[in-house]
Amino acid sequence: MYSIRHPSHSLYLPLRGFRHHLRQWGQHRPDATPLLLLHGWMDVSASWQFMVDALPPAWLAERLIVAPDWRGFGHSRPLECATASDPLAYGSADHYQFADYLADLDALIAHLNAELGRPAGAAFDVVGHSMGGNVAMLYAGVRPALVRRLVNVEGFGMPASQPEQAPQRYARWLDEIDALRQGTLALKSYTGAQAVAQRLRKTNPRLAPEKSDWLASHWAAPDASGQWQVLGHAAHKIVNPHLYRADEVLAVWRCIRAPLLVVEAQADSLGQWYRQGEYTRDQFHQRLQAAQPQCRIEQLPDAGHMLHHDQPAALAALLQAFFADGA
Incomplete structure (x- = not known):
């Protein structure tokens, strides 16, 4: 560690x-x-x-x-x-x-x-x-x-960006808000702290195992079912409506x-x-x-x-x- x-x-x-x-x-x-x-x-x-x-x-x-x-x-x-x-x-x-x-x-x-x-x-x-x-x-x-x-x-x-992108951007924003409401827009869950650490190393192969193991417990936490969830709101995945x-x-x-x-x-x-x-x-x-x-x-x-x-x-x-x- x-x-x-x-x-x-x-x-x-x-x-x-x-x-x-x-x-x-x-x-x-x-x-x-x-x-x-x-x-x-x-x-x-x-x-x-x-x-x-x-x-x-x-x-x-x-x-x-x-x-x-x-x-x-x-x-x-x-x-x-x-x-x-x-x-x-x-x-x-x-x-x-x-x-x-x-x-x-x-x-x-x-x-x-x-x-x-x-x-x-x-x-x-x-x-x-x-x-x-x-x-x-x-x-x-x-x-x-x-x-x-x-x-x-x-x-x-x-x-x-270009102004012509605005209609599609607003439509995507509305669609993603609806997906969040329906529960289909979510962050991935993990089976445990080691799985979180592996995810961190996959994103950054240079990250040493002792660092990923330590960071995992600050980057995610277990939910009531024991699954580990990223400490971040899924609503952050929704696109910015403004160009x-x-x-x-x-x-x-x-x-x-x-x-x-x-x-x-x-x-x-x-x-x-x-x-x-x-x-x-x-x-x-x-x-x-x-x-x-x-x-x-x-x-x-x-x-x-x-x-x-x-x-x-x-x-x-x-x-x-x-x-x-x-x-």
Whole structure:
């Protein structure tokens, strides 16, 4: 089993109708900027443990690190479910809106600043992976004064859409909501923790068995029948009814004022999600060049999309140096 070097502690915070689960490491010092770690789609805050463990104890002794479970993931559930004994109860929501992640992050930052005795507009360092990287990029453009330094880990955005796609997208959204209601849209269940660990290794063959065994118990939980279920609401599988407007995203990215570090795996993960030529890493880099020409791009070898699992020490070293540059 994986041996934790830096244990976290959990706390629960009511924000915007949800009881949000936060995982914390380190300790706050008034002269140090707190760090927020934002996980990706169908993931949980515990996913950052391996990278945090690669940080030196002295670094954690003077910096607070906070990683939330996004709404409907992990242990962040609607307030109506907060007292339920079922860890898989996610309430009656039949879809999730991407903009809510921005509002949740905004509310979390306001709460943490008040809790830590910082000024209301004090900035944070922010690291986001995949979906969390996309949220972080948008947030840093919408609230530029609240992000001191920004790291986007494999958060590429999506292919540009066209208005003609809207009718089909809305129809698909309605169909998938109906499928969720009928119980035909669901997340896969597993026979036990080992089956969950095998699923994690299938998705990421680089993930060591001791890491997958540890992560399995944080990524899923047994239901009343003994089957293990992913700690995520099936409603997250429903397509966003709103088209991805690349022009709007670029307009937001242009408003980012924080120094930006983009970290990618050398292995191109975009190729596994989109048809050939539909959206490429070169196109992502072109967007970055258009919106943030001063950004720095780093690629880590022997890593895939989950590079905070594959190369936690290399990523931790990049973060330490990047944050120290502006200390």
